[in-house]
Amino acid sequence: MKRKAFLIIGVTAAFAAMATAQTTAKTIIPDDVVFDEYGAVAMSLTGVAGDAANGRKLFANRKLGNCLACHVNSEITEQAFHGEVGPSLDGVADRWNEAELRGILTNSKNTFEGSIMPSFYRTSGFTRPLEKFEGKSILAAQDVEDILAYIRTLTE
Amino acid sequence: MIKPNLQRVASIVTVAALTFSLNAAVASDLVINEEISLTNETAAPAHLENLTTIYSGWNFRKSETQSLQMDDFDNPGMIFVDQAIDQWNVVEGEAGKSCAACHTGGVEEFAGLRAVLPRYDEEAGGIQSMEDYINECRTDRMQADAWKWSESKMTAMTALIGLQSRGMPVNVAIDGDAAEAWELGKEIYYQPVGQLDMACASCHEDNYNTYIRADFLSQGQTNGFPAYRLKNAKLNSIHARFKGCMKNIRATPYKEGSDEFRALELYVASRGNGLSVEGTSVRN
Numbered sequence: 001m002k003r004k005a006f007l008i009i010g011v012t013a014a015f016a017a018m019a020t021a022q023t024t025a026k027t028i029i030p031d032d033v034v035f036d037e038y039g040a041v042a043m044s045l046t047g048v049a050g051d052a053a054n055g056r057k058l059f060a061n062r063k064l065g066n067c068l069a070c071h072v073n074s075e076i077t078e079q080a081f082h083g084e085v086g087p088s089l090d091g092v093a094d095r096w097n098e099a100e101l102r103g104i105l106t107n108s109k110n111t112f113e114g115s116i117m118p119s120f121y122r123t124s125g126f127t128r129p130l131e132k133f134e135g136k137s138i139l140a141a142q143d144v145e146d147i148l149a150y151i152r153t154l155t156e
Numbered sequence: 157m158i159k160p161n162l163q164r165v166a167s168i169v170t171v172a173a174l175t176f177s178l179n180a181a182v183a184s185d186l187v188i189n190e191e192i193s194l195t196n197e198t199a200a201p202a203h204l205e206n207l208t209t210i211y212s213g214w215n216f217r218k219s220e221t222q223s224l225q226m227d228d229f230d231n232p233g234m235i236f237v238d239q240a241i242d243q244w245n246v247v248e249g250e251a252g253k254s255c256a257a258c259h260t261g262g263v264e265e266f267a268g269l270r271a272v273l274p275r276y277d278e279e280a281g282g283i284q285s286m287e288d289y290i291n292e293c294r295t296d297r298m299q300a301d302a303w304k305w306s307e308s309k310m311t312a313m314t315a316l317i318g319l320q321s322r323g324m325p326v327n328v329a330i331d332g333d334a335a336e337a338w339e340l341g342k343e344i345y346y347q348p349v350g351q352l353d354m355a356c357a358s359c360h361e362d363n364y365n366t367y368i369r370a371d372f373l374s375q376g377q378t379n380g381f382p383a384y385r386l387k388n389a390k391l392n393s394i395h396a397r398f399k400g401c402m403k404n405i406r407a408t409p410y411k412e413g414s415d416e417f418r419a420l421e422l423y424v425a426s427r428g429n430g431l432s433v434e435g436t437s438v439r440n
Contacts, residue, residue, distance in 0.1 A: 062369075069369040081370035085363050116362065118352045126351060128408045133351040 027141045030106075030123045039110030040099040045121065045141035050149025058147050064139060065147055070117065075154060086117060091156035101151060105144050120144060186214055186434075188226055192323050194432035201429040203330065206361055207375070212431055213383075213439060216365070216374040221386065225438040233315060233384030233436035236308070236391050240316035243309060249300025258297065263316055270321035270433045274422045276333040283337045283418040286314045287393070305412035311382045311391035315436045318382065322435035326379050328425045337415075341423025344416060350407025356424075359401075376401070377428040378421065380437025387440060394421050 026047035035041055058065045060079050068076065070085035096104065103110060108117040120139040139147070186196040196212035204210070214222060224230045244263060247254045259265050270286065277284040290313055291302040303310040330338040345356045359368065360376030367373070382391040395412040398420060402409040410416040 066369070081367070083368045084366055085368055116354060116358045118354075126349075126353060127347060128349045128402075129351045130403065130406045130408050133406045136351070138351060 030121050030137050033106055033121065035103055035107070035110045036099075038100070038103075039107070039112075040097075040103040041106050042099045042102075044145060045102070045106070046145055048142060048145065050142075050145035050147075050152075052146070052149040052153055055143075055146035055148065055150030058139070058143050059150055064143060065120070067147070073154070089151060089154055091154060093152045093155045098148070098152060102144070102148050105139075105148055105151075186212065186222075186226070186432075188322070189228055194323055194434060195325065196431065198430040201426065204427055206357075207427075210377065210428060210431060211364075211375055212434065212437075213374040213377055213380055214434070214437060216372050217438075217440060221438055221440055225434070231384065231436060231438055232389070233382070233391055233438060236312040236384075237316050237319060237436060240309075240312040243313060244316070249294065249298035251297065251299045253298050255293070258293075264320055266317045267320040268324060270318040271324045271327050273328070274418055274425065275329060276337070278333075282415065283334065283422055285394075285413075285418055285421060286317060287413065290314070290317075306393040306396040308390065311393050314393070315382050315391055318433060319435040321433040324433050325430050326425060326428045326433060328422060328429060330422070330426045334422065337419040338422055338426065340416070341419035341421070344410075344420045345423055349402065350405035352405040352407075354405045356401070356420075375427070376424065377431060378424050379428045379431040380434040380439070383437045383439045385439050391436065394424075398424075 026044075028043065028045050033041055033045065034043065056076070059067045059073070060076055062069075067073070067089070068079055068082050070083045072082040072084060072088040072090070074088075074090050076082075092101070100111070104112075104117075106121040107119040108115045109119055118138060121137045121141065121144050123135055123137050126134075186194040188194065194212070196214055198210060200207040200210045214225060224232065228234050241263075244255045247257075256262070273289075274283045274285040276282070277288075280288070287303075287305055287310055290310065294300045295302050303313075328334075348355045348358065356376060359373050364373045364375045378394050378397075381394045381397070383397070384390070385392050393412070395417045398417055399409040399412060410420075
């Protein structure tokens with residue numbers, strides 16, 4: 001994976017080790033993810049429990065989740081700029097269950113039609129993607145599970 | 157399940173309290189050198205279905221950035237305009253001519269030109285931008301090398317020529333021979349692209365007046381171009397700006413000077429019909 005290689009070279013070893021996703025035999029590739037009619041995804045993408053602490057880092061990372069670009073999150077006060085394109089994620093785990101949140105993270109467009117929120121675990125159906133991102137998802141499967149574990153802690 | 161409006165209000169309040177005060181898109185008047193009053197807010201042109209009011213990008217910038225544009229002595233873009241005034245008289249190319257040699261009325265001859273560009277050009281058989289006209293003179297009339305679309309001599313010359321129209325309303329034609337390119341430009345504007353799968357409209361129509369991380373989104377108007385950006389300390393062409401926005405959403409940009417970007421330039425300019433040409437704006 002090119003993106004991982006870049007991270008390992010570019011960032012400190014400790015961070016890279018954290019960002020390196022485990023790919024297991026159970027990892028579901030993006031095109032095979034099963035959504036229910038409301039856009040929820042019941043099955044874990046990897047079968048490996050999410051790491052909330054790593055998920056919190058990915059949430060703020062501008063090159064990966066970059067969720068702060070569009071969402072306010074009062075739990076992350078050390079980052080100055082929180083965007084306001086989407087709703088605040090404070091208490092989001094009270095509003096949606098695990099499968100629904102996994103669905104929103106995997107491909108938000110199945111839950112919110114025409115959403116500006118990127119599809120984080122999708123590899124097909126893009127128009128004019130930059131070559132270096134072609135055929136790649138924004139997040140790896142375990143990244144999604146890690147962010148999911150983190151946002152599941154956001155209760156009121 | 158979600159209540160977007162309530163959520164939105166809640167998030168705006170949180171953001172404001174957290175870190176910074178919001179700019180107001182409906183800001184003060186843009187007056188330059190205390191005498192030239194520009195239209196930075198006006199009714200949207202009839203063809204624009206989803207907006208009622210259009211705003212200059214100036215409205216969305218912090219007051220320090222705004223004030224740099226309000227006095228030509230403070231406007232860092234004017235340094236490049238001075239360079240273009242010198243360039244105007246430089247003899248280049250096999251024909252042994254300078255711009256001044258033929259354009260004997262001086263650069264003032266071009267008053268009004270910026271406001272109507274890009275436009276359909278019979279001779280070229282397509283849409284022509286300011287850069288195309290300048291390069292046509294350089295290659296065909298001066299027998300000199302063409303300038304690259306966004307190189308500093310080119311952006312400086314477009315700034316000097318654009319300045320002659322400062323204060324005039326943008327008024328590009330979208331009908332007749334221009335209609336086909338305008339439709340193409342519109343299509344590009346609304347087409348989600350790149351790995352982030354967003355369209356120009358996602359940010360500049362649906363979410364202007366909103367923070368996306370640290371960036372306060374404007375309507376993405378082009379009436380202030382070429383724009384001096386504090387970020388790269390130079391003048392930036394319209395096509396370079398388009399390219400930057402496309403790369404940010406991880407899309408393969410069209411080429412500067414391509415028919416697609418000329419069409420998009422026409423369409424975006426038409427979304428600003430009625431705003432003043434700003435000459436050389438200052439942006440972050």
